[in-house]
Amino acid sequence: MKEKISVYWTRRDFRLRDNPALTAAIAFAKKENALLLPLFILEDYMCAGDPKFQFGYPSRVFLSKTLPEFSSEFPHFALVRGKGAESILKLSKKADIHVFVNEDVYPDFYTQIKKIQHAGIDIKLFADMLTVSKETKTGAGNYYSVFTPFKKAVWKEFVEVKTFPKVSFSNVSFVSSQKIQELFSKIVEPKEKEIMKCFSDNKTFTVGKKEYNISELIDRNMKFENWYISEEGALKHFDSYLKNGMSGYKDDRDSLEKDKTSRMSLALAWGLVSTRTLKDKIQKYFDAKFENPFSTSLNQGAMHYISELIWREFYKYLFVHNPKLISQEFQEKFRGTVDWVEAHEAHKRFEAWIQGKTGYPVVDAAMMQLAEEGWMHNRARMIVASVLTKNLGVDWRWGQEYFRATLLDLDEASNNGGWQWGASVGADPKPIRIFNPYLQAENYDAHDVYQKKYLSEEYLANPPKPIVEHKDARGEALKRYGLSEKKDGDARDY
Ligand SMILES: Cc1cc2nc3c(=O)[nH]c(=O)nc-3n(C[C@H](O)[C@H](O)[C@H](O)COP(=O)(O)OP(=O)(O)OC[C@H]3O[C@@H](n4cnc5c(N)ncnc54)[C@H](O)[C@@H]3O)c2cc1C
Structure with missing residues (x-):
């Protein structure tokens, strides 16, 4: 037997x-x-x-x-x-x-x-x-396609979900190491060096029929030493954030200068912790269930944090029902209709974007952060996505691909959702948002702290000229998307 x-x-x-x-x-x-x-x-x-x-x-x-x-x-x-x-x-x-x-x-x-x-x-x-039910539907029986109503619909389920306790192996018998040898033909010793030996050191990716080698584009060695690598490490990191950062999350989360988000994305991407455990810890720390998504009396930092965890849920929910999103716009009207710049020019601009040579200092700083840390602040991700697609007219799929190849916290659904949002082709009710990289820098890096951290002295002393002037970008972008300022445009400069 x-x-x-x-x-x-x-x-x-x-x-x-x-x-x-x-x-x-x-x-x-x-x-x-x-x-x-x-x-x-x-x-x-x-x-x-x-x-x-x-x-x-x-x-x-x-x-x-x-x-x-x-x-x-x-x-x-x-x-x-x-x-x-x-x-x-x-x-x-x-x-x-x-x-x-x-x-x-x-x-x-x-x-x-x-x-x-x-x-x-x-x-x-x-x-x-995905913590909440993937079958969550609107009153009319459709899947949600807009974040805020989705959040309202799932909030209660999310804050009430139960977690499983830490497992115990007492009274459990394991398949022995010797038996494992008999069951499998190719066993790898679970040691860093042995695992790396199995991996190719390939750093290439392909967009627009061209293969790029990241090492040839940008010669930065990614630093990993500041990251946690285990469940215990990630939990300790979060406990410290609860004490020192969570209460200020609502006010600080967008500030590039303060750089005070939790950096839990890596742990969540690899399942070192679950969103449910983070939610439990927040409830315990603030001694509140956070049942009301509109409460103004509960800790607002924590309320906002839960809301961001639900953004993560939303992108997974969209993805599970629409796997084609990886290459196809969520909004039907933008499928195959956006007039991206022609390939030769697009490759030139795309390379400059990767190399931090767009001439928009905040964008170039952000691209350096990605190259050096394998991570980028959320505000910066939004800015570089908007600039690549709107100002430079490069297809959002190219940006998505570069992020896939370089992000440490890569999460396919959040990355795709972020790119579709940045390109204004995703599940966002606004017609189009065109970020002004100068205004963004002014609002979120008022003292140039972020820009100075990632840009070289040479760059700061002599910033390159923008490869596309921002003042021309708005009209060009609207044209490219087949929109008119009067009818569809949101006159606000973001
Ligand atoms: C173009 C683009 C690409 C992105 N790619 C990824 C990706 O590959 N992996 C990834 O985890 N996130 C991605 N995001 C979302 C967001 O930028 C990161 O989750 C966030 O920067 C991670 O840092 P943090 O853990 O300090 O976030 P915090 O601000 O501390 O937020 C806590 C957690 O909430 C979730 N969260 C926060 N903001 C978002 C958001 N906008 N969308 C979805 N979930 C969110 C994350 O799980 C995050 O760890 C992307 C956003 C954009 C605009």
């Missing part, structure tokens, strides 16, 4: 707290007297390092650091090379497996799951990345 194994297939959920799939896998192992097998499959596409699959270079480096931490939480852990569904199918030939996995929201995930289900393997999915 085949041995009964409870497989916890971990993908982007590297934590012991509030982990629905791991909790269920342990419960099953205990009830059914099965052995527990925590499994991570280092898939071929991860190793190849294709940004299209969320595996740009920073993602690979981070995975090589966080996986050893997570695997060390278990007495035995299987880190194997292979292809997701195929590896599970092969395993099912050798053991009576029951698979537990936290649900991802991306098309490739569902394709793999279908293959496994089709083979008759018992696999159970658990809602995780």
